Amino acid sequence: MSGIHRWEGAFGIAAAVAFVGAVLGFGAALPLFDPIGHPVALLGALGVPHALAFNLLGFALPGLLASLVALRLLLRVPRTAPWSMRVGAQLLMLAGVGFTAMGVLPLDTSDLDNPASQYHASAWMIWVLAFVPGAVMSGIGALRLPAWRAVGALHLACGVGVLLAAFALQALLPAPLAQRVAFGVWLVWLVAVLPLAPAARRG
Template identity: 40%
Template sequence: MSRWLRRAPWLAAALALAAALVGGAAREGYSQLQHPLALLGARGAPGGDWFNALGFVLPGLLLAAAGSAWRARMQAAGWRVRIGATLAVFSALAFAAQGVFPLDPEHLAAGSSRYHVAAWTLWWVAFAPGAALLAGGTRPRWRHAVAATAVPWCALVPPALVGDALALRLGFAVWFGWWLFALRWPR
């Protein structure tokens, strides 16, 4: 795998983090601990298109490209590894789709908001079995197993434990961290 593709997860994580920090700082009354990231890219939000492009779409596409190249190198690997890597790529594409379909604060249960929520759901629903399958066929298995468990837990954690906004950020952090380590294999 090329050096550029190995660095793609670092660039993707840095872009998403920078977009969240800059977007949150620029929006009056926005709290990283209380508000969802998608609110920064909601329809009508100042700078929303930029946030969606730099916080969701570009990071997701970078990871999908790197993951596709990673998957292509696994032809000799078992079916678990190939399917797991494919699901991880789907997860990255779903992450990007969250920026393509921004939340609409006026219609949270309809239109673009429904597609955004569907993309968010596909993000973690594709990732969890993908990482679990990779845990069955690659080393170090514990990293894949932890990520396969932690990301859906963060997506579904009861809000009373840590709050929705923090749980979502933890899930994204685990997901990006997984990509940082996963693309190191195979060399």
């Protein structure tokens, strides 16, 4: 069990490396791509060179790994823990599915109002609206358990951080930059949550 526990921390790191590497690598390969002014989803938009590869590496793989992180977190939640920790972890799994869906449902830059672009926007909203309450609920519950307080603080900080970046910061920063901040906060949660979480107890 201790060996599995050590390796679980690699799931979040792999997700973060895949996402950041895909954004940097495919962004550098796409002429005229503005790493600050253009949305990340442009790299996977319909008709963009290597869009499928980006969607697989930048959205689908990190999203699947994020769902796996949330699943492993759920399996560590004590049976006597507040119900909000279990429901929150399930929402965190759904957030990973939403992130994956952004790669399955790429943006169409030729018409931002067509169904393809609306589906992509819906997937983004699923990611945000699942992660924020999932993290907050998990955090509130975790703070009630002494061994989980560091995890609870991480949940709350990242949940509020994604909420502010996804919505409030767009009034102060360009939308693509605010979105990158939201992604960055989520990646911090992915990398840190399993190493901070106590190992599951059996029996």
